[in-house]
Every structure is written in C-alpha cells, then in structure tokens.
Amino acid sequence: MNKSVFINTLKLHATVSEDCRRAITILRTGGLVALPTETVYGLAAHALCPLSIKKVFRAKGRPQNNPLILHTHDSVHARQLFTIHDENVVRRLELLSALWPGPLTIVAPKAAHIPLEATGGLEHVAVRIPRSKVTLDILQKLSFPLVMPSANLSTRPSPTEASHVLKTLHGRIEAVLDDGACEVGIESTVVRIDTLYPMILRPGHFDAVFLSQVLGEKVVYEKGNKHQPSCPGQAYVHYAPKVKEVIVADEMSFAREWFTKSSMLARKSDIEKIHREHGERHQEGLTLALSDEPHLFAQQLYGALYRCEDFAQEKVYILLPDGHGDVWNAIADRLKRSSGIL
Numbered sequence: 001m002n003k004s005v006f007i008n009t010l011k012l013h014a015t016v017s018e019d020c021r022r023a024i025t026i027l028r029t030g031g032l033v034a035l036p037t038e039t040v041y042g043l044a045a046h047a048l049c050p051l052s053i054k055k056v057f058r059a060k061g062r063p064q065n066n067p068l069i070l071h072t073h074d075s076v077h078a079r080q081l082f083t084i085h086d087e088n089v090v091r092r093l094e095l096l097s098a099l100w101p102g103p104l105t106i107v108a109p110k111a112a113h114i115p116l117e118a119t120g121g122l123e124h125v126a127v128r129i130p131r132s133k134v135t136l137d138i139l140q141k142l143s144f145p146l147v148m149p150s151a152n153l154s155t156r157p158s159p160t161e162a163s164h165v166l167k168t169l170h171g172r173i174e175a176v177l178d179d180g181a182c183e184v185g186i187e188s189t190v191v192r193i194d195t196l197y198p199m200i201l202r203p204g205h206f207d208a209v210f211l212s213q214v215l216g217e218k219v220v221y222e223k224g225n226k227h228q229p230s231c232p233g234q235a236y237v238h239y240a241p242k243v244k245e246v247i248v249a250d251e252m253s254f255a256r257e258w259f260t261k262s263s264m265l266a267r268k269s270d271i272e273k274i275h276r277e278h279g280e281r282h283q284e285g286l287t288l289a290l291s292d293e294p295h296l297f298a299q300q301l302y303g304a305l306y307r308c309e310d311f312a313q314e315k316v317y318i319l320l321p322d323g324h325g326d327v328w329n330a331i332a333d334r335l336k337r338s339s340g341i342l
C-alpha cells in the first residue's frame with residue numbers, strides 16, 4: 001500500500017456478524033482493520049506476516065524502529081509469544097496474566113517465530129490481551145496474533161471512537177470496526193518483567209503501587225532517557241492535535257487566556273473556579289471542561305484533543321489537573337506529551 005494510493009476505507013459495525021466476518025477476511029488476507037479495544041482503537045494486522053506489518057508502519061507513518069504490541073486472546077497463546085527461561089520471570093508473567101484481558105502490556109524476550117519487523121528489531125516483544133468482546137472473538141477465530149498500535153497517524157492523538165480513526169487514517173486502511181467509545185480511553189500500562197525489578201515503561205491505568213501488590217515485589221518506573229528509552233515510542237512526538245500550538249499553562253497564564261479565542265482544556269472544577277473568579281468567556285473560544293473523576297477524564301481526553309482540531313488555527317491551553325494516583329499520572333503524561341514537554 002503506497003501512501004499515494006487511496007483505499008476506500010469500509011466502516012463496519014461490531015453488532016453486525018457479517019461485518020465481523022469481513023474484518024476477519026481482511027486480516028487473513030494481509031489487510032489492515034482498526035479494531036476496538038477497551039483502551040483505544042488499534043490498527044490490526046497479521047503479526048507473523050512481515051508484509052502486513054510493513055503496511056501498518058506505512059499507513060501510520062510510524063518510525064520503523066518503534067515496536068508494535070502483539071495481541072492475542074488467552075494466556076496460553078500469550079506465553080507462546082515469549083522465550084522465558086528464568087523462573088522468576090515466569091512467576092511474574094503468571095501473576096500479571098491475572099490482569100488479562102485488560103489494559104496491561106507485558107514486555108519480555110521474544111519467541112523465535114516473532115518477526116523482527118514487529119519488534120522494531122528488538123529481541124523483546126510486547127504482548128497484551130485486550131478486553132473488548134468483539135476483538136477477543138476475532139482474535140480467537142484467527143490462528144495468528146495481531147499487531148495493534150493505536151489506530152492514528154503517528155504523532156496525532158490516539159482514537160477512542162471510530163470517527164477519530166477516520167480523521168487520520170481514512171483512505172489509508174481497509175476498514176474500521178465501529179464498537180462505540182472506548183471504556184478506558186488511554187493506552188495500556190507497559191511493563192517489562194525481565195529486569196532486576198519489573199519496570200513500567202509507559203504509565204497507564206495500572207500504576208507501580210498496584211502492580212507491586214499483584215507481584216509481591218517492588219516495581220519501578222523507567223528513568224526517563226528521552227533519547228534512548230527502553231520503550232522506543234516514548235521518544236517521539238505523541239498525542240499532538242493538529243492546531244497552532246499546545247501549551248501547558250499554570251493557573252495564572254490559563255486565566256489570562258480566558259478572554260482570548262484560544263481553546264481551553266481543564267478539569268470541570270478548575271474551569272468553574274476561573275469562571276467564578278473572572279466571569280463568563282465572551283469570545284467564541286472553545287472551552288473543554290473534562291470530568292473531575294480521573295477515569296471519566298481519561299475517557300474524554302483524546303476526544304477533547306480531536307475537538308480542538310476543529311479550531312486548528314487557534315492555540316490550545318491546558319491546565320494540568322492537580323490529582324494524585326495512577327490514572328491522573330497517566331493523564332498528565334499524555335497531556336504533557338501532547339504539548340511536546342516530555
């Protein structure tokens with residue numbers, strides 16, 4: 001599939017069994033289908049077929065050395081994607097498998113049959129069992145795992161609705177299977193388990209405190225090395241909406257923008273406070289007041305960033321929510337990256 005070749009992207013529906021069969025046929029014949037997961041929509045392709053994997057990189061405009069996550073439907077199949085000899089690493093895998101299907105990705109040495117094209121040349125592979133029922137059914141019917149990076153053009157926000165997928169990949173992929181909005185809204189926690197301590201490479205729904213309770217041992221965060229992180233994707237621009245500029249502001253500069261036409265994104269209670277203190281916004285600028293509850297904020301996050309693209313000529317000001325805990329940390333990570341801070 002060449003960048004200049006336009007594909008008529010089919011819009012399929014998860015509730016229509018004929019559409020699900022169509023998605024399976026496309027995947028079996030090497031094509032690309034955006035599938036729903038509980039985190040974000042993923043761009044699915046045959047994970048053992050280098051040609052299909054290459055199409056994923058091309059469709060997303062993704063750097064070749066940024067590895068893909070392999071998805072499968074049960075722990076037995078997941079285990080077969082790794083080569084693990086160390087008993088302690090096997091124990092960690094077994095304990096963490098209890099969180100599957102769910103928003104967790106496990107990184108460990110890869111099985112020999114996993115193509116290096118999928119792992120961006122690394123000897124480690126990332127594996128996840130997603131929780132979406134329709135995608136689990138599809139994975140079960142296929143005799144191979146699927147690679148599924150987020151179904152967006154590289155650098156843009158991840159898609160949490162089928163319409164977001166079409167915003168950046170329409171004409172570049174064979175189909176999208178619409179199953180409504182994603183339940184979690186931000187991508188899985190990525191954890192590497194063959195290090196001295198299990199190491200979180202990308203924050204997500206599950207944090208270090210929770211994972212260390214599951215494992216009965218200390219879990220650490222990777223020390224940020226932007227230029228050579230063990231999670232290569234963390235080195236690139238991410239989640240950036242196509243707008244004039246994205247700025248993470250403090251409360252004072254956020255309030256200063258209140259009467260301009262900039263798009264303003266913050267927690268509902270923070271927006272209400274500024275409203276109380278400074279009065280009504282007179283301009284037709286976009287105001288995005290996201291939930292005070294972190295799981296709901298996460299669900300709304302990428303949709304809000306895509307909404308800002310409707311005002312592409314304006315700047316976006318973000319007030320970081322001052323919250324503690326796993327989901328707020330993951331949200332702050334995504335918001336900072338969208339403005340290029342991290």
Ligand code: TXA
Nearest residue numbers: 039042067068124125126149150187188230231232233
């Ligand atoms: O929730 C998710 O994880 C979604 C859904 C669709 O499953 N997928 C997703 O994939 O977010 P992607 O490609 O957008 O992000 C995967 C991240 C990247 O930062 C990549 O560098 C990292 O995981 N990764 C993949 N394989 C890895 C490996 N073998 N070692 C270290 N990091 C890896």
Ligand code: MG
Nearest residue numbers: 149150151158
């Ligand atoms: Mg992504």
